[in-house]
Amino acid sequence: MNIVDAFEKAQMKQDLPEIRIGDRVRVATRIVEGARQRSQLFEGVVIARHRGNNRDSITVRKQSYAVGVERVFPLHAPSVEKIEVISRAKVRKAKLYYLRQRRGKAARLKELRG
Amino acid sequence: MIKGILGKKLGMSQIFNEAGDIIPVTIVEVGPCYVIQKKIKERDGYDALQIGFVSKKSTRVNKPLKAHQDRAGKGYFYHLREVDCDDVSLVDVGQEIKIADVFSKGETIKVTGISKGKGFAGVVRRHGFGGLPASHGSLILRETGSIGTATTPGRVIKNKKMAGQLGNKQVTIKGITIVDVQEDKHLVALRGAVPGPKGQIVMLKKQEV
Numbered sequence: 001m002n003i004v005d006a007f008e009k010a011q012m013k014q015d016l017p018e019i020r021i022g023d024r025v026r027v028a029t030r031i032v033e034g035a036r037q038r039s040q041l042f043e044g045v046v047i048a049r050h051r052g053n054n055r056d057s058i059t060v061r062k063q064s065y066a067v068g069v070e071r072v073f074p075l076h077a078p079s080v081e082k083i084e085v086i087s088r089a090k091v092r093k094a095k096l097y098y099l100r101q102r103r104g105k106a107a108r109l110k111e112l113r114g
Numbered sequence: 115m116i117k118g119i120l121g122k123k124l125g126m127s128q129i130f131n132e133a134g135d136i137i138p139v140t141i142v143e144v145g146p147c148y149v150i151q152k153k154i155k156e157r158d159g160y161d162a163l164q165i166g167f168v169s170k171k172s173t174r175v176n177k178p179l180k181a182h183q184d185r186a187g188k189g190y191f192y193h194l195r196e197v198d199c200d201d202v203s204l205v206d207v208g209q210e211i212k213i214a215d216v217f218s219k220g221e222t223i224k225v226t227g228i229s230k231g232k233g234f235a236g237v238v239r240r241h242g243f244g245g246l247p248a249s250h251g252s253l254i255l256r257e258t259g260s261i262g263t264a265t266t267p268g269r270v271i272k273n274k275k276m277a278g279q280l281g282n283k284q285v286t287i288k289g290i291t292i293v294d295v296q297e298d299k300h301l302v303a304l305r306g307a308v309p310g311p312k313g314q315i316v317m318l319k320k321q322e323v
Contacts, residue, residue, distance in 0.1 A: 004125040004141050007301065011129060030134070055128065079134040 166191030
């Protein structure tokens with residue numbers, strides 16, 4: 001099993017920032033439109049992290065025109081160009097699925113400073 | 115040209131390809147194998163190589179096999195298999211065979227191994243039968259139903275699909291692509307699944323065109 005583990009680890013990106021649950025992040029993904037390439041930004045709160053070597057992924061949630069939107073980003077995929085942590089929040093759970101039931105003021109997280 | 119090599123299935127994983135898609139892969143430790151014996155057309159009726167894989171302590175080998183493998187002088191092996199070879203005169207007994215000698219990245223091959231044993235399985239699991247009605251007073255659910263006609267022919271035709279052993283049987287999967295080759299670590303990544311559990315010895319063979 002160690003060999004498979006090493007095989008997966010060799011494919012992991014080394015330059016990822018430390019991402020925690022509750023972080024507000026900005027993710028840049030590469031989008032190919034025919035021959036053209038451009039970058040698309042997605043900004044939201046990390047509500048879940050799935051760990052597993054090169055299978056690491058985060059679920060990012062945001063409100064877009066009063067509609068909740070969630071996207072799962074495989075962290076080590078080449079299509080995920082850059083991840084920026086904007087702010088941190090104080091959270092007490094590993095999965096913030098309860099945010100799905102809340103909207104507006106109730107869906108705020110307490111910001112961590114320092 | 116050598117047309118096959120032995121490997122050990124290590125498990126499954128996934129990798130990203132150039133386009134950024136996720137590809138499911140099976141990681142197989144391939145070789146190094148050693149040529150134990152050459153089969154020559156004039157003597158044996160066909161050309162082939164016998165290769166050994168996974169070395170074994172000499173105390174675990176019986177005398178006949180010891181003498182046989184001593185001719186190659188590369189120690190003793192758990193698995194001895196024959197592989198086809200176009201021109202055996204180019205290969206020496208005792209020669210090491212690595213992945214790169216047989217396969218390259220992007221090639222489509224076939225893989226043979228022993229599938230996972232599922233035990234004695236019923237007809238629904240083993241052959242995908244639909245079973246019998248669950249309602250309308252039906253008392254039997256997963257049985258096979260009728261297995262043939264009556265007086266004519268008065269017997270059940272051969273190869274009728276019935277319950278029995280499922281799996282633990284030699285299986286060959288064709289059309290498996292080699293996604294990645296790591297020569298230094300003796301690893302290959304094959305697209306998709308390969309028969310058998312982790313640790314299964316599998317034979318990687320050239321696919322005839």
